[in-house]
C-alpha cells in the first residue's frame with residue numbers, strides 16, 4: 347500500500363487533481379450532447395471529492411456527503427479515483443459481519459476558517475483490525491498513518507481507547523481523507539468515523555471516562571455485595587452471580603476498549619481473540635447462576651438438561667476458539683448472548699410456580715433484552731447512528747439487569763427469612779389455642795430479661811390451671827374440653843395488653859408473663875380473667891359448660907436478677923398449688939417466706 351501511495355505521489359497525481367475534471371472537456375461533451383441525439387458514453391474521469399466544511403467543527407460522525415466504497419477484495423489507492431463510491435448514509439454505516447475492504451473518502455474544508463482547525467478522527471468501536479488513513483493538506487502529497495488494534499496500544503498516536511488520528515487543517519485550506527477500514531478476519535464492522543475538534547475531544551474523553559467509571563463502579567459494588575453474600579450465606583448462587591458480573595465487566599471493558607488501554611495494553615492477542623471467549627463465558631455464567639437461582643434441577647428438570655447442554659456447547663466454543671476456529675465460534679457467541687433473553691420466560695415460569703422472587707429475575711432479562719434489541723434495531727435500521735451509542739444502551743441495560751438480579755437475590759433472601767420466621771412461629775405456637783407454647787415462654791423470658799434491665803419494671807408470672815378439667819372432659823367429651831381451652835385462650839388474649847405474653851404451658855395449664863410495676867397489678871389482671879372465665883360459660887353443641895380456674899402468681903424477673911427462672915416457675919407453681927389446696931377458683935400470689943409465715947398467701951378468693 348505504501349508502494350501505491352508512493353507511486354501516486356511520484357506521478358504527481360494527488361487527490362486534489364482527481365477531483366478537478368477538465369472544464370474544456372466537459373464543455374465539449376455538452377456541446378456534442380446537444381448537437382448529437384445519441385447517448386454520451388460513460389466518463390472515466392475522477393469524481394470531485396465530496397466536501398464537508400469544518401471551520402465551525404464541534405463533533406460529528408462522518409456521513410454523506412462523505413462517500414463509501416465497498417470492495418469485494420482489496421482496492422489499491424490508485425484505483426480509488428474511478429472506484430464506485432456511494433454516499434455514506436446512516437443505513438449504510440452498519441456493515442454487519444464482514445471481511446470486505448471499505449473505503450471512505452471526503453474533503454474536510456477549512457476554506458472559511460481564519461485559524462487552523464485541529465481535529466481528531468476516531469473510530470467509535472474499539473475492535474477494528476485495520477484503520478489506514480491517507481491524508482493530504484491543500485492538494486499536497488498523501489501521507490499515510492496505519493492504526494490497528496493488532497498493534498500494541500502504545501503505538502497509537504493518541505492515548506485513547508479506540509483508534510484515533512489527530513491532525514490540523516490549515517486556515518483557508520482543506521484536508522483530503524481516504525480512510526481504509528477492515529478486518530483480517532470477518533467481524534461486525536461499523537463505519538462510525540467521528541470527527542471531533544481537538545479540545546472537545548479531550549473533554550469528551552474525560553466525560554466518557556466518568557460515565558463508564560460510574561458503570562464499572564456500580565457493577566463493582568454489586569460484585570462486592572455478591573461476594574460478601576457468598577461468604578456470609580455460603581451459597582454458591584451468590585458466587586455464580588459474582589462470576590457473571592465479573593465476566594460482564596470484562597466484556598464491557600473489552601468492548602469499550604478500556605481493557606486494552608488500561609488492563610492489558612501489550613496483549614494484542616487478548617484484545618483481538620478474547621472477545622468471543624468472554625461472550626461465551628458470559629452465557630455460561632448466566633446459565634449457571636440461573637440454574638441455581640431458580641433451582642431448575644428440582645423444578646424444571648427438562649429445562650435444566652437443556653441449559654446444561656447449552657453450557658457444554660458454549661464451553662466447547664471456547665475450546666474451539668482457543669484452537670483457532672473463528673467463524674462458527676463468532677456465530678455461536680452472538681447466538682449465546684442473544685438467547686439469554688429467553689431466560690426471562692424461564693423466570694416467568696418459575697414465578698408462576700410460586701417463586702415470587704423470580705419476577706425480578708424475569709424483569710432483569712427483559713431489561714437486558716430491551717438494551718440488546720435497541721442495539722440490534724439501530725444496527726439494522728439506521729434508526730440511531732450505529733456505534734458506541736446503541737452499545738451504550740445495551741451496556742445500560744446490562745447494569746440495570748444486574749441491579750434487578752441483585753434485587754431478585756435480595757427478595758429471595760427476604761422470602762427465606764419470612765419462611766424461617768413462619769417456621770419459628772409455628773414451632774413456638776400451640777396449634778389448638780394459637781397461644782405460644784413452652785418454647786415461646788423460654789424466648790419470652792430472654793426478651794423480657796433485657797427489657798427489665800433497661801426499664802427496671804419487673805415481670806410477674808401467672809400460672810393458670812382449669813379446675814376439674816378431667817371432669818369436663820369426662821362429662822362432655824374431649825372436643826368440649828378443647829372448646830373450653832380455646833374459650834379460655836380468647837379471654838386471656840382479650841384481657842392482656844399486646845406486650846403481655848400468653849402461653850399454653852401444657853395440658854390444661856396456661857401461663858402469663860406481665861410486666862407491671864407491682865404484684866397487685868398482676869393480680870388484678872389475673873383476677874379479671876378468673877372472674878370472666880367463671881362468668882362466661884363455654885357453649886358446645888348446645889350445652890353450656892360452666893367452669894372455673896385457679897391461678898398462682900409470682901415475681902419472675904427483676905432488675906437484681908432475683909429469682910432465677912427455674913425458681914420463679916417453682917414459686918408460681920407453688921402458689922397455684924396453694925390455691926388448689928385452698929378450694930380452687932381463686933388467684934394466689936406467692937409471698938416471701940417471712941410474709942408467708944405471718945399471713946396466708948391467699949388472695950382474690952373465688953366469687
Ligand SMILES: Nc1nc2c(ncn2[C@@H]2O[C@H](COP(=O)(O)OP(=O)(O)OP(=O)(O)O)[C@@H](O)[C@H]2O)c(=O)[nH]1
Nearest residue numbers: 811812813814815816817819824825827828853854
Ligand atoms: N380436651 C383436652 N383435654 C386435655 C388436654 N390436655 C390435657 N387434657 C386433660 O386435662 C385433664 C387434666 O386433669 P387433671 O390433671 O386431673 O386436673 P383437673 O381435672 O383439672 O383437676 P385439678 O387441676 O386438680 O382441678 C386430663 O384429663 C387431660 O386429659 C387437651 O388438649 N384437650
